[in-house]
Amino acid sequence: MTERGKKQLPFRLLLVALLFVLTAGLGYAVLTLPSQAPGLSNPVVANLEASGVSNPVTAVLLNFRAYDTLLELGVLLLALFGVWSLAAVPECRESPPGPVLDGLSRLLVPWLILVAGYLLWAGAHAPGGAFQAGSVLAAAGVLLLLTGWRLDTRFSGLPLRMSLVAGLGVFVVVAVVLILMGGRLLEYPPSFAGALILLIEAAATLSIGMTLAALFLGARPEAGP
Amino acid sequence: MSPAFLYALVGVGLFTLGLYALIVHAHLLRKILAINVMASGVFLVLVALAARTQGAAPDPVPHAMVITGIVVAVSATALALALMLRVRAETGRAELAEEPLE
Amino acid sequence: MTLLHWAFDAVLGFSLLWLAWQALASPDLFRAIVLFIAFGLLMALAWVRLDAPDVALAEAAIGAGLTGALLLTTLARLDKSSGRGFGRTLGHPSGGNNRDVIHPSKKETKALHKKDTGTEVHD
Numbered sequence: 026m027t028e029r030g031k032k033q034l035p036f037r038l039l040l041v042a043l044l045f046v047l048t049a050g051l052g053y054a055v056l057t058l059p060s061q062a063p064g065l066s067n068p069v070v071a072n073l074e075a076s077g078v079s080n081p082v083t084a085v086l087l088n089f090r091a092y093d094t095l096l097e098l099g100v101l102l103l104a105l106f107g108v109w110s111l112a113a114v115p116e117c118r119e120s121p122p123g124p125v126l127d128g129l130s131r132l133l134v135p136w137l138i139l140v141a142g143y144l145l146w147a148g149a150h151a152p153g154g155a156f157q158a159g160s161v162l163a164a165a166g167v168l169l170l171l172t173g174w175r176l177d178t179r180f181s182g183l184p185l186r187m188s189l190v191a192g193l194g195v196f197v198v199v200a201v202v203l204i205l206m207g208g209r210l211l212e213y214p215p216s217f218a219g220a221l222i223l224l225i226e227a228a229a230t231l232s233i234g235m236t237l238a239a240l241f242l243g244a245r246p247e248a249g250p
Numbered sequence: 251m252s253p254a255f256l257y258a259l260v261g262v263g264l265f266t267l268g269l270y271a272l273i274v275h276a277h278l279l280r281k282i283l284a285i286n287v288m289a290s291g292v293f294l295v296l297v298a299l300a301a302r303t304q305g306a307a308p309d310p311v312p313h314a315m316v317i318t319g320i321v322v323a324v325s326a327t328a329l330a331l332a333l334m335l336r337v338r339a340e341t342g343r344a345e346l347a348e349e350p351l352e
Numbered sequence: 353m354t355l356l357h358w359a360f361d362a363v364l365g366f367s368l369l370w371l372a373w374q375a376l377a378s379p380d381l382f383r384a385i386v387l388f389i390a391f392g393l394l395m396a397l398a399w400v401r402l403d404a405p406d407v408a409l410a411e412a413a414i415g416a417g418l419t420g421a422l423l424l425t426t427l428a429r430l431d432k433s434s435g436r437g438f439g440r441t442l443g444h445p446s447g448g449n450n451r452d453v454i455h456p457s458k459k460e461t462k463a464l465h466k467k468d469t470g471t472e473v474h475d
Contacts, residue, residue, distance in 0.1 A: 029330075034344075040270065040273060040274070041270070043264050044270050046268060047266055047269075048262060048263065048266045051262045051265070051266070052259055052262050053254065055258045055259060055262060055295065055299075056255060056259075056300065058302075060252065060255075060302060061302055061303070061304055062299070062302045062303075062309060062329070063302075063303045063306070063309065064300060064302075064303075064312070065307035065309055065310075065311045066303055066306065066307065066308065066309040066310065066311075068312065069310055070307075080406075081307070081310035082310045082313045082314050082317070083404040083406075084310070085311050085313075085314040086314045086317065086318070088312075090311070090314060093314070093315070093318055094318065097318045097322060100322050100325060101321065101322075101325050104325035104326060104328060104329045105325070107329045107332070107333075108328055108329055108332040111332045111333065111335075111336045111368070114267075152405035152408075152409055153406070154263075154317075154406065155411065156317050156321055156410050157406070157409040157410050157413060159321075160321075160410060160413035160414045160417070160418060161413050163413075163418055164389075164413060164417050164418065167417075167418065168356055169423050171421075204382045210308060224332050233321065236325070237324065237325075237328075237414075237418055240325060240328035240329075241328070241418070241421060241425065243332060243429075244333075247439070249295075253357065253358070253361045253401070253402075254402070256361050256362070257361070257365060257398060257401070257402060258363055259365075260365040260368055260369060261396075262370065263369050264369065265373050267369065267372050267373060267376065268376070269467070270373070271376035271377070275376070277381070279423070279426070279427065279430070280376065280381075280382060280384070282411045282423075283375060283376060283384060283388055283423075284376055286388070286419065287375070287376060287388075287391070290391070290392075290395055290415070293395075293400065293407075294395070294443075297399065297402050297404050297407060298402055300402075300404075301402050301403055301404075307403070308402070308403045308404065313404050313406055313407055314431050316404075316407050317406060317407055317410045318410060320407070320410050320414050321410070321414065322414060324415075324418055324419050324422070327419060327422060327423075328422055330423060331423070331426040334426070334430075335426065335430065337427055338430060344430060
């Protein structure tokens, strides 16, 4: 600690004092909340029958508050656009993978894809769903990228971009079709709500997995000829 | 007082801990870590307060919001890290200047 | 049984705060990131205790796995570019900010020290 450190000390103490007040205030606010508050769980349970799935969290994510999820897929895509437009990331020359990483990735990637499929299917009635499946898929992608695997240039143009926007695209198409059929925004008819949710989730899983893996890679892959 | 409130208080603590680190550290990677800790604190408060149902299943709406939030947080982190690498490439340092660069 | 639950919750809450503090205060960036990954794993445990298995799954895959991988790769790129960026700053006047040219010696020692330990230097 030199001169500047000493000069900073009063500010540091003031900061700690202010943050202490903030913590005390927030803690007081939390503790004075009523100890029993069911929130929105009763309406969710009451309408679960009509939602097409039996896992309440999936029902909220893809039916009751589906527009949140729709916008969230948009946010993911925007973040990827941001990363790609900053393409000045130095290409990291990784050393070739050791035998352990190489063998492990061969062993794990098929399993991870299988687990992603299971989570997607199980999301209708048990913990799981598009986000969990998508992130497991992304983990498989990251593992592949770490071993030095790169997408073939044949697929890094249009096919890659199609898979990145598939989730948002399918979601928007479903929303527009439902409006044209006379419903309201993302109001699924109960008879085929389950099928629609599975369709949207499948596309969203692919998009989330590809987007997160692309975010990990950083730079924009060059499109092939 | 129930375990839910204990976790909510831990969430408040994480939030202010992250805020403190966000203010005092100059290195951008530390600031990104601090923002992530703050986000975890907010999520913890949300989910803890959703568990205030006597014995019944907790409120699923905050759970769905937190799942969305976790995915948004990771994409925002990726964008922030890319921005940090760009700052590094442009200025040669990954820290905020303590006094303005002329 | 309830007492055991309370003890577990208290230990978990304390560990979360302690790990977060260690991750944010650790002088070594690599150590900070590894502690942050451990923090993410404990968060997944907290979600399970709060009856939120959906959130726990998402956190385990994203908070602990993907965020950690992202942070570690970025740290590797940062270290790599610090070696290169340093040379470029001195070689091309356009490549860096003016301060490096005005105070080369002070900046040099700072940058070298930073490269060795990855720590912040308070002056």
